[in-house]
Amino acid sequence: MLIKRENVKMLGKLGVIVLAMFGFGYGLVPIYRAICEATGINILALGDRRIPGATAKLPANTQIDESRTVTVEFDANARGPWHFKPAQSSLKVHPGELTTVMYEFQNTQNRTMSAQAIPSYAPSQAGSYFNKLECFCFEQYTLAPGEKKQWPVAFVIDPKISKDVNTITLSYTFFEVGGRTPAAPQAALDADNKTPGS
Numbered sequence: 001m002l003i004k005r006e007n008v009k010m011l012g013k014l015g016v017i018v019l020a021m022f023g024f025g026y027g028l029v030p031i032y033r034a035i036c037e038a039t040g041i042n043i044l045a046l047g048d049r050r051i052p053g054a055t056a057k058l059p060a061n062t063q064i065d066e067s068r069t070v071t072v073e074f075d076a077n078a079r080g081p082w083h084f085k086p087a088q089s090s091l092k093v094h095p096g097e098l099t100t101v102m103y104e105f106q107n108t109q110n111r112t113m114s115a116q117a118i119p120s121y122a123p124s125q126a127g128s129y130f131n132k133l134e135c136f137c138f139e140q141y142t143l144a145p146g147e148k149k150q151w152p153v154a155f156v157i158d159p160k161i162s163k164d165v166n167t168i169t170l171s172y173t174f175f176e177v178g179g180r181t182p183a184a185p186q187a188a189l190d191a192d193n194k195t196p197g198s
Contacts, residue, residue, distance in 0.1 A: 075171035107143040129161035
């Protein structure tokens with residue numbers, strides 16, 4: 001009997017301790033906020049405050065060279081029987097400006113296929129100044145028969161690009177991965193087989 005009473009007392013004491021710990025943990029958040037506001041320690045919390053009469057203004061992007069524009073032309077080539085094209089053919093951008101353009105793709109075949117795009121640039125030296133932050137060319141894609149997709153290309157042209165470069169052509173060649181390479185057109189084969197002077 002004595003052991004049973006002591007177990008009940010111990011259980012009661014443990015229950016009180018658990019409730020006290022829960023209450024203390026629950027009360028820590030408002031206590032923490034009050035201390036931080038009083039001392040100014042939590043700088044991140046100060047950013048959430050709204051100052052009456054003041055409007056929040058984001059700092060301007062100083063990396064954009066607004067004194068000039070570069071025309072970016074978008075080109076798409078498909079090595080196979082499918083549709084692949086940019087949503088727009090060209091765009092004028094300022095060097096340093098973040099720009100996004102969409103490309104459209106449709107698998108017109110009656111079978112599932114996996115494909116990937118390879119980029120190229122003209123003039124070729126523009127490639128090292130053409131920084132892609134997001135691009136469908138980073139991965140391979142599998143599309144079901146008739147499936148359509150739209151993919152973004154988000155890019156920034158480095159402001160250090162030569163001032164002589166006024167136009168950049170971004171060209172993608174989309175080809176099937178692990179599939180058959182389409183035969184060359186007959187006209188190209190005939191041109192290769194011609195001998196000089198014939």
